Amino acid sequence: MHPFAYVAPKTVEEAVAVLDKHGDKARPLAGGTDLLVQARAGRFNLDAVVDMKSIPELVAIKNDASGLEVGAAVPCYQLYENAKLSAEFPGIMDAASLIGGIQVQSRAGIGGNLCNATPSADSICPIIVHYGTAVIAGPKGRREVASEDFCTGPGRNVMEKGELLVSLKFPKPSATFGAAYERFIPRNEMDIAVAAVAASVELSEDKKTIKKARVALSAVGPTPILAKAAADALVGKSADDEAAISAAGVAAAAAASPISDMRGTVEQRKHLVEVLTKRMVKKAIERARN
Amino acid sequence: MGAPERVHVRTTINGQAQEFLIPPYISLLDTIREVAGLTGTKEGCLDGNCGACTVNVDGRIVDSCLVLGVEVNGKKVTTVEGLATKDGLHPLQQAFLEEAALQCGICTPGFLVAAKGLLDNEPHPSEGRIRHWLAGNLCRCTGYDKIVKAVQKAAAASK
Structure with missing residues (x-):
């Protein structure tokens, strides 16, 4: 790796001062599982790596x-x-x-x-x-x-x-909150999502109606996507309303803007988003009820 | 900026207190192999996919290629050299031999340290649990079945 100094500040203020002084030439180190791979690949020209793990608040x-x-x-x-x-x-x-x-x-x-x-x-x-x-x-x-x-x-x-x-x-989640996340990968473990969906719901007290919902999509756009239309399709509906859950899936697929690359195509990713959204909403509801 | 100053690191490797003066930008893997001279730990992919460089730090298995040497200051490190005792091989090592759970051997130290990390905390894991736990270790020779069987054998041997 390109030579860099190692700094382990004890407070957030010290860490900020070091990062501010070095600008692009310093990076925070937490787990290092991205940083050290990137440093080894020559992505940075670092003067200092700033270890966050000696700061009590950060751990x-x-x-x-x-x-x-x-x-x-x-x-x-x-x-x-x-x-x-x-x-x-x-x-x-x-x-x-x-x-x-x-x-x-x-x-x-x-x-x-x-x-x-x-x-x-x-x-x-x-x-x-x-x-x-x-x-x-x-x-x-x-x-x-x-x-x-x-x-x-x-x-x-x-x-x-x-x-x-x-x-x-x-x-703090309410007693009627549930959430779930799942990704599609061709392996069983140790892979990068082709497409992935997280969903959460908050149900009414009798656990029959969806009061609040969120659906977020991964690997189908330049950033994670909060699919508001998918959540809107659920709010106010019965938690057993299959049509509403299907509509959320369709809305989520419409909100996705994937690319075709070595991991998957646009069509496959949109399809995955629709399927995973329905599954994750159901799983979130199930968890909210238990 | 000139070359960064070397850093004084005090650590424990396989039960022995060690002190090093190392460049702050070298990995724990290089510290173990090049500075401590313990070459049982292998370099594989250098990006956290293969697990060949797995060591145990304070009770958790890590990829030593993704840890800086300076980060183990004050911590306890166990490498594959720390498994056998003067009385003989560790039960996992014995089981790997008996089950022929290795061919070229490059992945073996990582598998042994990783599997020990599991059995230390869960002496009798299911096959599924073993496979999940070892997903961060790649082997291109055995097809994994023999490795999983060896871990099961070592687990069965412990009371």
Whole structure:
């Protein structure tokens, strides 16, 4: 790898100062499963790698009555091995438990997955359907960005010079909330999504009607896509309304803007989005009811 | 910017305290192989797909090609050299031999360390669980069945 210095700041302020000083010549290191691959491939000309894992806030998980806050450097396994979190945030767990293999899950986290902003990222759509918010720190202080507005293009996000992702915040799901994420891959494991869908629903108290819904699509556009029309097809409808769920699938496929590449064609990806949307909405409803 | 200063790293490898002065940009894989001289850990793909470089850090298996050497400061690392004892091979190593779970052998250290990471926490995993756990390790010789059988054999041998 191109020689770089290693800095392990103890506070967010110190990290921001280092990132601001070096600009494009410094990158934050969390799990490193993207960064070190990219560094080795010569994507950057780095002066410094800034390890986030000595900053207590970035490796903390806070889950209380107000909701969940996951530090940006928390690895996947710390999420899915936590039974309480798994029950409350099932869509996130679906993703955290299938990113890479066990070795990668020991290091990689949903914070880094979001920052890397790959169109096929597994955890971004689940973050979106769980109404996640990115907490960003920078030279001018802190700001919060809705997760659906975070990615701006393949590998691009809203963060500016000197900024870093501190954490992801999620509202506490109601007792009638459910979410699910699934991707289509030709292998059983260790692959990149051809297309993927996350969905969430919040049901009425009697669990018969869909009060709120979100559907987000992965690997079918330059960024993850929040398919609002798909959610609109569900809200106010009976949770057993097959026609509404089918309409959501059609709307999601219409919202997808995939390309044809070595992993799949436009037609296949649109078809997958329709099928996966229906499945994920049903799974989210099932989870909301249990 | 000139060459970054070397960094002092104190770590424990296979139970032995070690201290290194290493460039901050070298991987844990290179630290283990080139600095510590433990060449059992293999370099495969260098991008986290193949698992040949799997080692255990503080109880979690990782791809050592995707960890910086400086990151194991204060941590405990186990490599394939840490599996056998003076009394003999680790049960997994013995089972791999008996089940012919290797051919060229490049993937074997990674599989052994990964499988140990599973059995340390789940002594009797199902076949499905073993296959899922080992999905991050590639083998281009065996077709995996013999590896899975060897892990099952080692698991069955433990009480």
